[in-house]
Amino acid sequence: MTRKRKGVNKMAWQRIARGLACLLAVVWSLGVAAGNLAGDRPPTAQGPGEHSSITVGDGDGGTTSIRDDTFAEMVKNAIQAALDGGGQLPTSVKVFFNSCYGGGMLDDLSKTIVDCFDIPFVGGSASAADEVAWGPSNSSVGTSSRGSYWTDALNGAINGAEDGDTVQDILDDAAANDRAAAGGNLNLDEPETPQVVSANGGSAVTLGPAEVVVFSGNNNRQRHDNNVSNMEETLGILNDEGVYSSSSNGNTQSALQGMLNAAARDVGDGEELVIYVDDHGDTDFDLGEWWNHFTGQSSIVVDPFTGWDSRGPLGEQPGLHPGWNQGLEGNVLQGDTVDPGLVLLPPQLPIEPFILDDFFDVFLNGELIPADILIDPNHPAFLPLPWDLLRPGEMLLQILPDERVPPTGIPPLELIELQLVSGSINALDIFERLLLPGDYDGSGQVEQGDLDLVLRNWGQSGVPLGWINDLPNGIVDQAELDKVLLGWGSTLSPNPGGTPIKLVPEPAALVWVVAVGLVARRRSA
Numbered sequence: 001m002t003r004k005r006k007g008v009n010k011m012a013w014q015r016i017a018r019g020l021a022c023l024l025a026v027v028w029s030l031g032v033a034a035g036n037l038a039g040d041r042p043p044t045a046q047g048p049g050e051h052s053s054i055t056v057g058d059g060d061g062g063t064t065s066i067r068d069d070t071f072a073e074m075v076k077n078a079i080q081a082a083l084d085g086g087g088q089l090p091t092s093v094k095v096f097f098n099s100c101y102g103g104g105m106l107d108d109l110s111k112t113i114v115d116c117f118d119i120p121f122v123g124g125s126a127s128a129a130d131e132v133a134w135g136p137s138n139s140s141v142g143t144s145s146r147g148s149y150w151t152d153a154l155n156g157a158i159n160g161a162e163d164g165d166t167v168q169d170i171l172d173d174a175a176a177n178d179r180a181a182a183g184g185n186l187n188l189d190e191p192e193t194p195q196v197v198s199a200n201g202g203s204a205v206t207l208g209p210a211e212v213v214v215f216s217g218n219n220n221r222q223r224h225d226n227n228v229s230n231m232e233e234t235l236g237i238l239n240d241e242g243v244y245s246s247s248s249n250g251n252t253q254s255a256l257q258g259m260l261n262a263a264a265r266d267v268g269d270g271e272e273l274v275i276y277v278d279d280h281g282d283t284d285f286d287l288g289e290w291w292n293h294f295t296g297q298s299s300i301v302v303d304p305f306t307g308w309d310s311r312g313p314l315g316e317q318p319g320l321h322p323g324w325n326q327g328l329e330g331n332v333l334q335g336d337t338v339d340p341g342l343v344l345l346p347p348q349l350p351i352e353p354f355i356l357d358d359f360f361d362v363f364l365n366g367e368l369i370p371a372d373i374l375i376d377p378n379h380p381a382f383l384p385l386p387w388d389l390l391r392p393g394e395m396l397l398q399i400l401p402d403e404r405v406p407p408t409g410i411p412p413l414e415l416i417e418l419q420l421v422s423g424s425i426n427a428l429d430i431f432e433r434l435l436l437p438g439d440y441d442g443s444g445q446v447e448q449g450d451l452d453l454v455l456r457n458w459g460q461s462g463v464p465l466g467w468i469n470d471l472p473n474g475i476v477d478q479a480e481l482d483k484v485l486l487g488w489g490s491t492l493s494p495n496p497g498g499t500p501i502k503l504v505p506e507p508a509a510l511v512w513v514v515a516v517g518l519v520a521r522r523r524s525a
Contacts, residue, residue, distance in 0.1 A: 317394075
């Protein structure tokens with residue numbers, strides 16, 4: 001892909017002014033929303049310590065995370081580097097996240113873009129800051145190239161956008177067509193809630209020429225690849241030179257920064273910067289940040305004689321949002337591995353490395369946690385935690401002296417980082433757990449609405465927009481009609497353990513199925 005360098009010179013005083021404004025934005029107190037104009041939808045600010053992340057490769061076959069504040073800094077650095085090199089400021093920045101907890105990626109980003117560059121911002125996410133994302137099973141995308149519902153809706157909306165359509169309109173349409181939001185709650189607390197945010201007049205920004213980055217970090221689900229492929233093609237409409245994509249540039253943080261730098265550098269007159277991220281998401285709680293907010297102390301000091309617990313001076317405690325348990329429980333139910341835990345990073349200590357269990361006991365919500373981990377100066381340690389101890393609203397963490405071993409010779413343990421991280425949360429498979437064969441409208445029952453969809457879309461290739469089930473042979477034909485007839489009257493009902501079970505039709509319903517089948521075959525002839 002050939003790129004042509006574009007840009008005009010900028011006055012030095014403009015760069016200085018922007019730099020000062022951006023610096024003030026970075027050091028401003030946590031949780032302050034970006035400036036907004038009439039009609040804007042400001043993002044919901046996450047509280048002290050709360051962060052969303054996306055999961056990326058670490059370059060060595062493993063994974064790591066990019067936190068929301070880090071991602072915002074990466075985008076800011078790319079734009080600033082382009083300006084310093086004589087490039088142009090984008091007319092707006094649009095960023096779409098299709099990941100668990102994706103709504104939480106928007107608050108830092110919105111504030112940074114508006115405060116640092118004074119340009120409109122529009123963002124969209126498949127799920128809120130405290131929710132996991134939903135998607136079809138891999139089997140449902142094998143023949144149709146469909147990915148998640150939100151991506152499908154966004155893909156179709158952007159393809160069908162007309163002059164005068166605003167990004168706000170398009171994201172509203174994407175949210176309205178996300179069938180996961182209407183299709184049920186997987187026996188968990190809430191379905192996902194697609195988020196639409198805008199700032200600094202972003203709601204009035206129409207689609208136009210853009211430099212585009214499409215990024216998928218680390219994933220193990222086929223639908224992620226389908227999402228990325230669809231969005232590469234779709235967003236290429238905005239830019240006849242194509243897009244920068246992780247499918248050819250890599251899935252690491254450094255690869256993402258390189259693509260952001262290249263896209264920002266290539267922004268020309270009247271062009272936007274558009275970023276699409278499709279990835280596993282995770283959610284972090286930065287205990288050090290929370291502690292500083294309530295105590296004013298820049299680090300957590302674990303005294304060898306008194307220890308430390310996470311209650312603030314007035315009894316405040318950090319609390320996890322419901323999405324922690326929702327995502328971890330959902331992943332366990334569908335057979336995924338979950339690996340939440342604490343990340344501890346001490347400063348340089350004048351002692352030899354030691355095993356935490358040798359001198360301290362770690363308790364989470366009153367439960368003793370095995371802590372056979374090495375505390376090594378300037379090296380992070382990961383302490384695994386049982387996922388079912390991470391209850392919404394509760395996080396009493398205590399690191400107390402081990403009474404069996406006198407802590408002689410151990411100076412206070414100063415932690416410069418203490419984070420609770422969820423690990424990668426795979427998007428939950430709504431098909432495999434919620435939908436019945438033949439339930440094409442996602443109502444939880446095979447009935448007239450499903451028959452109507454089959455007849456209305458007879459002969460159509462691919463999954464018709466608005467369906468939430470798969471087409472094994474890729475065409476709406478007799479196979480789909482047979483599923484409706486065979487399952488007529490079947491409904492979903494949760495069993496006591498929470499796993500949906502399929503109920504067979506009652507005998508009376510079977511008679512009605514035969515009659516409906518005869519009519520359907522005549523109409524389709």
